[in-house]
């Protein structure tokens with residue numbers, strides 16, 4: 001999507017408040033700005049990636065009010081008042097989230113482009129308690145494509161966390 | 168893509184009048200179809216009326232006749248994982264979970280799912296003629312690439328298929344769609360909600376201008392003991408159906424007492440043929456019996472070249488899914504064939 005040149009003073013802009021990674025953030029966005037573009041271009045949170053911008057790859061996955069969603073198919077204005085967690089809000093440099101540590105240990109990425117979406121997706125799936133078997137976990141993670149083909153290791157990493165290896 | 172205005176509806180009446188009084192006003196729910204179509208320059212809303220604040224449309228509640236009311240704004244995932252849906256309508260749960268991906272199902276709503284548009288490649292290409300998008304411009308799919316396209320109920324004007332998985336289960340369950348519009352409220356049986364293309368392929372369904380879906384009501388019969396959804400596609404997940412089948416059976420003393428079979432991926436609406444279900448009654452559930460039903464369901468099916476394979480695929484899927492319905496415990500995630 002072309003970057004709106006008049007971000008602040010566009011007459012149709014809306015004031016919205018998002019809780020992004022625990023911080024209350026107020027911004028003014030025109031209604032056609034996706035949550036993905038709001039995060040990346042307006043809030044400089046570039047950890048969330050744009051792969052296809054059409055709902056087909058999962059690179060833009062963020063956690064919104066506890067649910068994993070695609071930020072490219074959501075308008076920022078629709079999420080006024082929501083709690084949004086991006087990859088920047090999962091773990092810290094000295095204290096990784098168990099799934100982040102597992103991604104390192106299980107070699108679950110190569111180029112890394114899909115990784116923020118994979119981790120947000122995996123964390124939300126684990127928190128929701130969904131995915132009983134490996135086969136089901138594979139099915140529930142199929143919304144995150146990996147062009148490098150790290151999928152087997154990604155599922156290994158998630159299963160390791162699921163099976164309590166990081167407690 | 169165009170710029171648009173946006174407002175959050177505070178009541179059903181306000182939403183209906185906001186869309187009715189705006190030129191190019193549209194409702195937005197999950198946004199997963201609308202925003203995609205807008206980005207491809209296939210729809211040009213001037214005002215989006217956001218339904219997400221309407222808490223009265225966000226509940227799943229029991230009906231006095233033993234049925235269940237699914238609010239139009241409940242997400243597809245919240246519906247599929249709802250304990251009452253899982254217990255009483257596992258066919259619906261399984262079908263929803265075979266569609267799209269977890270992320271999309273968290274945003275996608277029940278009302279929006281019913282109204283999702285076709286995935287025909289020509290419809291999706293703004294530069295191409297398409298009778299559905301631009302009436303009178305022609306249908307390139309008839310002589311072009313038509314692997315995804317209809318084998319039943321199509322017309323000389325359009326061979327697009329309707330892509331929703333959820334609606335296939337709703338057809339088998341005989342759900343009712345409740346709507347409110349500028350003229351008041353009404354109920355539409357799911358069988359009359361979607362339509363065949365005929366001479367007016369631009370119309371996917373029978374919803375009137377400005378009508379808002381408020382709920383989808385399920386009758387009490389849920390086929391919880393014997394049901395299955397089988398979805399056949401080019402890959403096992405994150406793909407639309409080439410052919411899908413929802414089957415619900417009631418069995419007593421080894422004989423079928425009541426059967427429902429609905430097909431997806433083959434027509435402009437979920438495909439049901441009452442005679443195909445009637446012929447199963449009093450029969451034992453065998454591959455031979457389901458083959459007879461398949462012949463009736465697929466009577467008159469026509470291929471257009473790339474989609475010829477769908478006729479035989481649908482026949483086998485109907486038989487396979489009939490047998491899979493006998494023991495739902497053997498079913499696998501993603502509505503794949505059981506092992």
Ligand SMILES: Cc1cc2nc3c(=O)[nH]c(=O)nc-3n(C[C@H](O)[C@H](O)[C@H](O)COP(=O)(O)OP(=O)(O)OC[C@H]3O[C@@H](n4cnc5c(N)ncnc54)[C@H](O)[C@@H]3O)c2cc1C
Pocket residue numbers: 054055056193194195196197198199200201202203218239240243265266267268271274275276277278279280281282283330331332333378379380381405406407408
């Ligand atoms: C990559 C991808 C893969 C997908 N795969 C599948 C699949 O395998 N199977 C499947 O079934 N679906 C699939 N989908 C489609 C998805 O299920 C739909 O996009 C979704 O269900 C639409 O719901 P929504 O709430 O997001 O609708 P929106 O995009 O918000 O709206 C869709 C339309 O419905 C109208 N609308 C919404 N709610 C109402 C209401 N209450 N009353 C009146 N009008 C309303 C809107 O005005 C709009 O015209 C896929 C989508 C994507 C992007």
Ligand code: FES
Pocket residue numbers: 049050051052053054055056057058059060061070071072073
């Ligand atoms: S960028 Fe959102 S799904 Fe690809």
Ligand code: FES
Pocket residue numbers: 108109110111112113114115145146147148149150
């Ligand atoms: S690690 Fe490269 S796309 Fe997944």
